[in-house]
Amino acid sequence: MTKPLTNMQTRDVEALLHPYTNAVMHREVGAxxxxxxxxxxxxxxxxxxxxxxxxxxxxxxxxxxDRELIETAQAQLEKLPYYHLFGGRSHEPAIELAEKIKDLAPGMARVFYQSSGSEANETQIKLAWYYNNAMGRPEKKKIISRVKGYHGVSIVSASLTGLPYNHKSFDLPVDRIHHTATPHHWRGAEPGESEADFSARLAREFDEMIEAEGPDTVAAFIAEPVMGAGGVIAPPEGYFEAITPVLAKHDVLCIADEVICGFGRTGEWFGHQRLGMKPNAISMAKQLTGGYVPLSAVAIDAQMAEVIERHTGEVGIFGHGFTYGGHPLGCAVGSAAIDIYRRRDIxxxxxxxxxxxxxxxxxxxxxxxxxxxxxxxxxxxxxxxxxxxxxxxxxxxxxxxxxxxxxxxxxxxxxxxxxxxxxxxxxxxxxxxxxxxxxxxxxxxxxxxxxxxxxxxx
CATH class of the missing domain: 3.90.1150.10 (Aspartate Aminotransferase, domain 1)
Incomplete structure (x- = not known):
C-alpha cells in the first residue's frame, strides 16, 4: 500500500513538473x-x-x-556576481578558464560558453552550419549522430539524441539529423564477429550512409567517447580509429561530446584522448564545475576558429550567444575545479x-x-x-x-x-x-x- 505523502512531497507534486519522470506515478509515490x-x-x-x-x-x-569550490563561489559573488561577454566585453574568470581548457585539450583554439550540455551541443550544430556557409558550402548541413547517443533535450540536441523518449510527442527529430548504428559489440555483433571486425563493419556502414546522403550534404558527426545515458556503452576495439578516415575522406567535422567523459572520468582528461577520437570540436559541462554551478563550453580547433571569425567580419556580427554564457560565477568555479583536478591528479x-x-x-x-x-x-x-x-x-x-x-x-x-x-x-x-x-x-x-x-x- 502506498504511503501517504509528506507535507514536502505534497508541496512538490503541486508545484513542480519533474524531468524524466512519469508525473502520474510521481503523484502517487512522491519525491x-x-x-x-x-x-x-x-x-x-x-x-x-x-x-x-x-x-x-x-x-x-x-x-x-568541497570547501575550495564553495569559497571560490562566495568570493566571486562578492566581487562580480554577474556580467556578460556580449559586444566584446569580458572578465578574467572567463579568460582564465578558457586558457585552462585549451591547455587540457591540445589542438583547441577558441572556447565559447553556455549553461548546459544541451546548449553546448545546440551551439555545435549552429557552428557547423555557420562554418559551412562561411566555406561557401550551403548544402553541407546534415549531422550524423548515433542510435542511443545522448546529446541533450533542446530541439536540435534532442534530435541528435538517439533515444525514443526524447522524440515521442515532441515532433522530433527535425530534418538534417540522421543516426548511424550503436557501437555495442555485445548486442550488435554478428555471430563470431570480433570487436575489430565489428568496428570495421560499422565504419563501412557509416561510409555508405554518407555516400547515400551525398558527401556534399553532410557537415558533422557527433559522438560521446563513451555513451552515457544510452547505457554506458564504451566503443569496441578500433572503433574511432576506423571512423576517423571516413570523416577525413568526406571532409566531415568530428564533434566530441565530453559532457560526461570530460575532466578525468575515463582516466584521461578527456574521453577522446583515451579512445582514439580526433575531434575538431569538443562539448563539455557537468564536471567542468564539479556540478556546483551550471556552465558548459564548446572548444573549436584553429581551422574552425579562423573560418568563423573571418566570416563575422563579412556578415557584420556573430549572432549567437546566451545571457548566462560565461557567467563569472561558473567560470570562477570551473577554473578552481580544474586546479583541484590537477593538484589531486584526478x-x-x-x-x-x-x-x-x-x-x-x-x-x-x-x-x-x-x-x-x-x-x-x-x-x-x-x-x-x-x-x-x-x-x-x-x-x-x-x-x-x-x-x-x-x-x-x-x-x-x-x-x-x-x-x-x-x-x-x-x-x-x-x-x-x-x-x-x-x-x-x-x-x-x-x-x-x-x-x-x-x-x-x-
Missing part, C-alpha cells in the same frame, strides 16, 4: 527529497544517508561540499581505482539477471536481461525495481531502462567503493526473485 551532501554521500529530509553512486547526474566528480586517481571498480562490476557478470557487465574508468553498467541478449517485456520495469531495492540499502544508482548505471564521484575511496558494491548481490537476488514471480524471466 525523494535530498537535503544536503557531504563527500560521496547525500542525506534526505528524513535524515537517511545514501552513497551517491551517480555523482548526482554524472556531475559531482569532486563530491559534495585522472591518475581514476586510473588507480579503475581496476578494482571494474573488477567488482564484472564480478556480477555471471548472475542470472545480468546480461552484460561493462565499463571504463569510473563509469560502468549492469545490463539486465531475462537471458542472453534478450530484452524484458515490457522494457523498463526490472531496472527501476533494482534501483529501488538499492535505495532501501542506502545506495543511489540510476536505472536507464533495464540497465543500472554507475558513475561515483572520482574522489571515492576504496572503503567507499566497498560500501557502494556491498548490497548489489543481495539486491540482484531480490530482483531476480521478483522478476521470476512476475513471469518476466526466460
Amino acid at each position: 525523494h527529497v535530498i537535503e544536503r551532501g557531504e563527500g560521496v554521500y547525500v542525506y534526505d529530509d528524513q535524515g537517511r544517508r545514501f552513497i551517491e553512486g551517480m555523482a548526482g547526474l554524472w556531475c559531482c566528480g569532486l563530491g559534495f561540499g 585522472p591518475a586517481r581514476v586510473r588507480a581505482l579503475e581496476p578494482e571498480f571494474q573488477r567488482r562490476l564484472r564480478s556480477y557478470a555471471d548472475h542470472p539477471l545480468v546480461g552484460e557487465a561493462r565499463g571504463i574508468g569510473l563509469l560502468g553498467a549492469l545490463e539486465l536481461t531475462p537471458g542472453g541478449t534478450a530484452m524484458f517485456d515490457p522494457v523498463g520495469k526490472v531496472g527501476p525495481y533494482l534501483a529501488m531495492r538499492l535505495l532501501e540499502h542506502g545506495v543511489i544508482l540510476r536505472a536507464i531502462g533495464d540497465t543500472l548505471a554507475f558513475c561515483p564521484p572520482m574522489t571515492i575511496s576504496e572503503d567507499e567503493l566497498d560500501q557502494l558494491f556491498a548490497p548489489i548481490e543481495r539486491c540482484l537476488d531480490e530482483t531476480l526473485h521478483w522478476a521470476t514471480r512476475e513471469g518476466m524471466m526466460a
Whole structure:
C-alpha cells in the first residue's frame, strides 16, 4: 500500500513538473527529497544517508561540499556576481578558464560558453552550419549522430539524441539529423564477429550512409567517447580509429561530446584522448564545475576558429550567444575545479581505482539477471536481461525495481531502462567503493526473485 505523502512531497507534486519522470506515478509515490551532501554521500529530509553512486547526474566528480569550490563561489559573488561577454566585453574568470581548457585539450583554439550540455551541443550544430556557409558550402548541413547517443533535450540536441523518449510527442527529430548504428559489440555483433571486425563493419556502414546522403550534404558527426545515458556503452576495439578516415575522406567535422567523459572520468582528461577520437570540436559541462554551478563550453580547433571569425567580419556580427554564457560565477568555479583536478591528479586517481571498480562490476557478470557487465574508468553498467541478449517485456520495469531495492540499502544508482548505471564521484575511496558494491548481490537476488514471480524471466 502506498504511503501517504509528506507535507514536502505534497508541496512538490503541486508545484513542480519533474524531468524524466512519469508525473502520474510521481503523484502517487512522491519525491525523494535530498537535503544536503557531504563527500560521496547525500542525506534526505528524513535524515537517511545514501552513497551517491551517480555523482548526482554524472556531475559531482569532486563530491559534495568541497570547501575550495564553495569559497571560490562566495568570493566571486562578492566581487562580480554577474556580467556578460556580449559586444566584446569580458572578465578574467572567463579568460582564465578558457586558457585552462585549451591547455587540457591540445589542438583547441577558441572556447565559447553556455549553461548546459544541451546548449553546448545546440551551439555545435549552429557552428557547423555557420562554418559551412562561411566555406561557401550551403548544402553541407546534415549531422550524423548515433542510435542511443545522448546529446541533450533542446530541439536540435534532442534530435541528435538517439533515444525514443526524447522524440515521442515532441515532433522530433527535425530534418538534417540522421543516426548511424550503436557501437555495442555485445548486442550488435554478428555471430563470431570480433570487436575489430565489428568496428570495421560499422565504419563501412557509416561510409555508405554518407555516400547515400551525398558527401556534399553532410557537415558533422557527433559522438560521446563513451555513451552515457544510452547505457554506458564504451566503443569496441578500433572503433574511432576506423571512423576517423571516413570523416577525413568526406571532409566531415568530428564533434566530441565530453559532457560526461570530460575532466578525468575515463582516466584521461578527456574521453577522446583515451579512445582514439580526433575531434575538431569538443562539448563539455557537468564536471567542468564539479556540478556546483551550471556552465558548459564548446572548444573549436584553429581551422574552425579562423573560418568563423573571418566570416563575422563579412556578415557584420556573430549572432549567437546566451545571457548566462560565461557567467563569472561558473567560470570562477570551473577554473578552481580544474586546479583541484590537477593538484589531486584526478585522472591518475581514476586510473588507480579503475581496476578494482571494474573488477567488482564484472564480478556480477555471471548472475542470472545480468546480461552484460561493462565499463571504463569510473563509469560502468549492469545490463539486465531475462537471458542472453534478450530484452524484458515490457522494457523498463526490472531496472527501476533494482534501483529501488538499492535505495532501501542506502545506495543511489540510476536505472536507464533495464540497465543500472554507475558513475561515483572520482574522489571515492576504496572503503567507499566497498560500501557502494556491498548490497548489489543481495539486491540482484531480490530482483531476480521478483522478476521470476512476475513471469518476466526466460
